[in-house]
Amino acid sequence: MTDATLAENHAESTKTAPPERLSWDSGARRMVVLWLPLCCFLLILLFPFYWMTVTAFKPNAELYDFGRHNPFWITSPTLDHIYKLLFETAYPSWLFTTMSVAIGATFLSLLSSTLAAYAIQRLRFRGSQYVGLAIYLAYLVPPSILFIPLATTIVQFGLFDSPIALILVYPTFLVPFCTWLLIGYFKSIPYELEECALIDGATRLQILRQITLPLAIPGLISAGIFSFTLSWNEFIYALAFIQSSENKTVPVAILTELVTGDVYQWGALMAGALLGSLPVAIFYSFFVDYYVSSLTGAVKE
Amino acid sequence: MSVTAAERWIRPAKQQSALVRLFDNKAFLIIACLLPAIGLLGVFLTYPLGLGVWLAFTDTTIGRRGVFVGLENFEFLFEDPIFWNAVFYSVFYTSVATVGKFALGLWLALLLNNHLPMKSLLRAIILLPWIVPTVLSAIAFWWIYDPQFSIISWVLIETGIRETNVDFINTAWPARWSLIAANIWRGIPFVAISLLAGLQTISPSLYEAAMLDGASAWQRFRYVTFPMLLPILAIVMTFSIIFTFTDFQLVYAITRGGPVNSTHLLATLAFQRGIPGGQLGEGAAIAVSMIPFLVFATLFSYFALARRKWQQGESND
Numbered sequence: 001m002t003d004a005t006l007a008e009n010h011a012e013s014t015k016t017a018p019p020e021r022l023s024w025d026s027g028a029r030r031m032v033v034l035w036l037p038l039c040c041f042l043l044i045l046l047f048p049f050y051w052m053t054v055t056a057f058k059p060n061a062e063l064y065d066f067g068r069h070n071p072f073w074i075t076s077p078t079l080d081h082i083y084k085l086l087f088e089t090a091y092p093s094w095l096f097t098t099m100s101v102a103i104g105a106t107f108l109s110l111l112s113s114t115l116a117a118y119a120i121q122r123l124r125f126r127g128s129q130y131v132g133l134a135i136y137l138a139y140l141v142p143p144s145i146l147f148i149p150l151a152t153t154i155v156q157f158g159l160f161d162s163p164i165a166l167i168l169v170y171p172t173f174l175v176p177f178c179t180w181l182l183i184g185y186f187k188s189i190p191y192e193l194e195e196c197a198l199i200d201g202a203t204r205l206q207i208l209r210q211i212t213l214p215l216a217i218p219g220l221i222s223a224g225i226f227s228f229t230l231s232w233n234e235f236i237y238a239l240a241f242i243q244s245s246e247n248k249t250v251p252v253a254i255l256t257e258l259v260t261g262d263v264y265q266w267g268a269l270m271a272g273a274l275l276g277s278l279p280v281a282i283f284y285s286f287f288v289d290y291y292v293s294s295l296t297g298a299v300k301e
Numbered sequence: 302m303s304v305t306a307a308e309r310w311i312r313p314a315k316q317q318s319a320l321v322r323l324f325d326n327k328a329f330l331i332i333a334c335l336l337p338a339i340g341l342l343g344v345f346l347t348y349p350l351g352l353g354v355w356l357a358f359t360d361t362t363i364g365r366r367g368v369f370v371g372l373e374n375f376e377f378l379f380e381d382p383i384f385w386n387a388v389f390y391s392v393f394y395t396s397v398a399t400v401g402k403f404a405l406g407l408w409l410a411l412l413l414n415n416h417l418p419m420k421s422l423l424r425a426i427i428l429l430p431w432i433v434p435t436v437l438s439a440i441a442f443w444w445i446y447d448p449q450f451s452i453i454s455w456v457l458i459e460t461g462i463r464e465t466n467v468d469f470i471n472t473a474w475p476a477r478w479s480l481i482a483a484n485i486w487r488g489i490p491f492v493a494i495s496l497l498a499g500l501q502t503i504s505p506s507l508y509e510a511a512m513l514d515g516a517s518a519w520q521r522f523r524y525v526t527f528p529m530l531l532p533i534l535a536i537v538m539t540f541s542i543i544f545t546f547t548d549f550q551l552v553y554a555i556t557r558g559g560p561v562n563s564t565h566l567l568a569t570l571a572f573q574r575g576i577p578g579g580q581l582g583e584g585a586a587i588a589v590s591m592i593p594f595l596v597f598a599t600l601f602s603y604f605a606l607a608r609r610k611w612q613q614g615e616s617n618d
Contacts, residue, residue: 038412041405042423045430045489048441051452055444066455112337119334123327131335138342140539140599141350142547144568145592148575148585149353150345152361172346175338203325233434235550236568240576251436255554266444273437284432288425291432295494 052277055270056081063267081271089257089268090246091275098249099279101163101238102231105170109227110220113175117182118208122194132183139176146172147240154241161243169241170231177230178223181294185219186212222294225287232280250276356585363579374586384587387565391594394481394566395546401485402541403534406492411522413493414500424494431490439554442483446470446555470556473563480564483551492537499533500526535603542598547591567591 055063057077062069069075085091119125120132150169151160159165189212197207213220238249245257254272258265284291323329357374361367378384409427417423430438445452446469454466470476503526511521549568552558558565558573565573567587575584 034412034415037408038417041409041412041489042426044486045427048438048445048486049429049433051445052437052441064450066450071452071455108341112341115334116338119331123331123334125327125331131339135338135342138346140543140595141346142543142595144547144549144571145353145588145595146346146349148571148581148588149349149356151576152356152581153345153349153352168341169345171341175341179338203321204327204330205321205324229432233432233436235434235436235553236572239553240572251434255436255440266447266450269440270444273440276437277433280434281429281432284428285425288428289421292424292428292494295428295491295498 049277052270052274055266056274058267060267081265081267082275084268085271085275090253091250091272093246094248094250094253095279097163097247098232098251101166101170101249102228104163104167105174105231106224106227108167109171109174109178110224112171113178113182113223114213114216114220116175117179117186118212120179121183121186122191122208122212123204132179135176135179137176139173139180141172143173143234143236147236150237151240160241161247163242163247165241166231166234166238166249169237170227170234174227174230178227181223181226182216182219185216189215218290218293221287222290225284225291226294229280229284229291353585354589356582357589358586359582361581361585363581367582370582374583375590377583378586378590383562383565384570386562387567387570387587388590390477390564391546391566391591393477394484394548395542395598398481398484398488398545399538399542401481402488402492402545403538405485406489407496409489409493410496410500411526413497424497428490428494430487431494435487435550436554438487439483439551442479442486442551443470443555446479471560473560476556476560476564480552480555483555484545484548487551488541488545492541495533495537496530499530503529538602539599542602543595546594546598 054072054074057079058074059076059078059080062075116131116135120128120135154160154165154169157165159168193211193215194207197211202210232249233251234249235251238252239256242248242252245253248257250272254269254276258269258272324333356367358369358371359367360370360373413420413423413427444450448466448468448471451467451469453469454463457463457467458465468475469479507525507529508521511525516524546566547568548566549572552564552566552569553572556564558569562570567590571584571587571591574580574587578584
């Protein structure tokens, strides 16, 4: 980092350097203006996760006795809470439901939004931009407005209390986002490539499968990751449409099944929160760059 | 290209079956491609949206088809202090949390826009609160706000700032502020990372020009960074306002609208009346009453902020 070395050099010869560069780059100033606030931000943003982890591995004796044990550290870590969660609750089946719902919804929305984005961006037709706009507007309709009428619709379809309802409903907020993202990606693929293929006698479906899709793979991955994390995190539909314990998704189940009576089992709750967050956090860590690019790309579009 | 080569290329196209030719018909292909997306959105978004408005004017309950009752639901809500409290708290929650999120998020974005080591790792860590299921981090906040074993209380007592435990969620106003703090915590990463993307598109030559003209750091921010950031700020803010106003998870997980209904947002009140309470008509009426606020907030943030773009003579996409 040239800036860092510059800053160090300038810190010594503060008085002789040109004033404009100096006041900005001096080490002490950089420390106060940049590193101190940044560390505060990181500390605050990460503290709940640290606290979650520490609580999940603390024995109850330490958990409720701050007087004799420093709450920020664990003196005798235990796996009791994790064990209880995994073997005494239906956690594995919640995990399985969530996983299948997230994969199903992601697959369904990727399929339909790829086709829609291709039709809107590549098979230009009259009014295609209005269809694009309508799909975009659908993203602005929040689930909190829809869940009551959707619940009655789900009951009409006979899908109440079934994970299939969630797989069908999640695309309502995934499809608009993915379509918008993929339209952006398709735009970046040169149209000439498709024209060449058309001249060579390829059908439109062949073009989509063999030319456009392989080139749009980064976009597909971004959209897939976004959909997966959003479906994993979804709460209000899963809370409203699922009743039986074994069909619940992890976020709903942790809140509704582990909170029993007036005495909260904080150790088990935090273990649940930790184990419910970990899969999505690990998944995210593999694809951070795609995720960030989709987030920022969608905003910039 | 020789004639024989051209023939070899055309021939397979002639042997295609009727199905393949059908898929090569442009009109058919457009309909086939749009059908899944439009179908899903129509059945599970547009239809329920209309149904929701209809339900708001009926007295439907769970298990019984309602009849049209006109404005009765709204008249009832108009007299209901709990509803007005939810309206007040929704507006308050949204405005305070949005200001907090954008002030802190913009600050964080400006910090991240410096030359930093391990930039992508830093960015990945900062996005964590946004990735993790909101309910689960809300449960962590619930534990942090615990009346007896709150870690914040412990730190404040140990450092001698306070003598007693802080009361976070057991009385109305502290509970309101605690929820707003949790919402800001969750929203900062999204705002910061999106604004950072906006910051990185600003050309450094603008800053050089401003520096040559002798602009101070504040002036560079005020007259270069901020105006260039406005379009993206408008979009991010529109989204943020919509999803803060209709927030459900945080409040449901931490206080469930309590103590004594003081922290109900419209969404949690609609859920409480509609699903466990069974009054689908009334719940739908509460949900529908969010729509005017949303439309207003969207138009306001979008036009108030995006206006600048037209004034500069740029086309509006």
